[in-house]
Amino acid sequence: MAELGAENGSKFIFGGWDGAELAAKFGTPLYVYSEEAIRSRCREARETFMERWDDSLAVYAGKAFLTTAMCKIVASEGLGLDVVSGGELHTAMEAGFPMERVFFHGNGKTDEELRLAVEAGVGRIVADGPSELARIEAASRLSGKRTAVLMRVTPGVDADTHKYIQTGHTGSKFGFPLSEGVLADEVGRYRDAEFLDLKGFHFHIGSQIFENKSHVMSVKILVKTMAELARSQGFQTRELNMGGGFGVEFDPRKKSPSLASFTDPMMETLTAVCREEGIPVPGTFIEPGRWIVSEAGATLYTVQEVKKTGGITYAAVDGGMTDNPRPALYGAKYHAHFPGKMDIPRSETVTIAGKCCESGDIIIENLKSPPLERGDLVAVLNTGAYTFSMASNYNRLPRPAAVLVSPGRADVIAERQTWDDMVRWDRVPGHLR
Ligand SMILES: Cc1ncc(COP(=O)(O)O)c(C=O)c1O
Structure with a gap:
């Protein structure tokens, strides 16, 4: 470095x-x-996550820092890119970022943004709520393209961080609540949709988290949900996006936790609980933002x-x-x-x-x-x-x-x-x- x-x-x-x-x-x-510092974190994400676990991709959360040059670095390191607005997506397009590695996130997406994402052919749109799924379907139908979708869920986990950057707790403005039966209804409605390819789920519980327990707990909760959907509807979850939030120390005397200190236990839990529940292990994504670029x-x-x-x-x-x-x-x-x-x-x-x-x-x-x-x-x-x-x-x-x-x-x-x-x-x- x-x-x-x-x-x-x-x-x-x-x-x-x-x-x-x-x-x-x-x-x-x-x-x-520092270009080398950014690249070294991207490399670590590749080596400790993508190369260690089958069918996995680390996706850089562009909200942490995004310019066209940053898109070029991330693309050349082989990571994906999480964008949350038309402006971020436009930046990625201007940089020639491979669209199949782009995840379009965010709440309050406008129809104009959804149209842009569908037409650009982003890899996944992450739906934040039921009415948005309907709008993604409409935009996809209009452009005659089938869009791959993940549903963001709120696992009901209070991550140990500032309340302004907690996002996975019950009552969060983000995602489908797990507790209110909405998710199962929506899966039922869209699982065989002509223009939506419902691949699975996403969670992101917050930012600046230093211990892996909230991530691990969220993985367990999600696998139980996936198993329940498999039993009740025969729905097979093919992908799970486990978000970002991996903490960075601001005191230079302290060392930030390694990515593997989160991802190893998360992946081990995923594998073990899927086995217990008798469901296949889905492909996985993580979305570090701060961890890639802060230092x-x-x-x-x-x-x-x-x-x-x-x-x-x-x-x-x-x-x-x-x-x-x-x-x-x-x-x-x-x-x-x-x-x-x-x-x-x-x-x-x-x-x-x-x-x-x-x-x-x-x-x-x-x-x-x-x-x-x-x-x-x-x-x-x-x-x-x-x-x-x-x-x-x-x-x-x-x-x-x-x-x-x-x-x-x-x-x-x-x-x-x-x-x-x-x-x-x-x-x-x-x-x-
Ligand atoms: C959906 C999603 N993924 C990833 C991140 C990145 O979080 P961090 O920079 O803490 O890794 C965020 C941050 O808000 C987010 O909302």
Whole structure:
């Protein structure tokens, strides 16, 4: 794996580059992605999941970070791609991503998105509820194509994570509830549909999960459901998609769990319970997002002002909740390095503040740092997932550029927005001109 956050004297080295050099070359704030780190996680997914278990595919969850260049990397590594909107699907199409490896997910899909997905010939559409199944069928009939479908189910498992990123609990907005008999009715209705190929089920119980017990429990619940459907309707589940959610440590002193620490017990449970129930083991998918890309990204900022007030030392930087809403949204904790000052003892305690007009726009609270001054660089680690993809233009702040680095190469994969971009979509009605 490329050096991530390594130290070389005063320098902060990331993906083979000196952070200060990247800041000088591309400006700040700047999202930096290490190509080798992304590829090494894709390789691990291939080796520990796809090559270990028959008929399996790891599908990268594009919501974590998606650009056309990212699609190209994922495609070349042989993984699938999970998209959740017309915009993400369009990105995959622009990148020439093999459509048969694309999974179209999400709740609240519009007819326009469903039409696009059907016509593009995506590998699977994952239906989020009964009326959506009907609409997928209608879109497929209209275009004369048979669409392969998985039904997303809510296994009723409370994953041990922030409630905003739990998705598998009873009452979740996602999926078909298992407990209310809806699933069996819908399977009965569509199992022999002319334009739907009902292949099986999907669950995703949440994000940032560190122990495998909720995933394993969900597998057991799903296999029991599959067995019940086999007994009651003779329905054979051919595929099970077990979602993502594999956790990543934000404290650089801790090591993130391996993918195999989740997938091995999940697959062993799947195999054992299918055997007990006397049903065939289905083909399987997993959908890691954060686990693939989080540690591969860092964000570089420049300190604009250092201020001491009420016993707190603030270092205000040139970005914030617009380029990384996660601390404000769910109290996400980050760690940072200080390029150019890596060899200076961290004798101070500083709070890294974003520049948005919200007191909650704090990127890191109470971080040990060297003495800081205006112009210093801050490199926030582990910002590869759910930052660029969740960025906004609050306060009309342009979105930073994203660069993809490897030793000897640094390429812009998303241009920095400009102040002109901030007014690009504005229109002034005639009476105000
Ligand atoms: C259906 C689905 N699959 C996969 C993921 C990826 O989750 P993570 O990035 O935690 O692996 C998500 C995240 O929201 C999701 O909704």
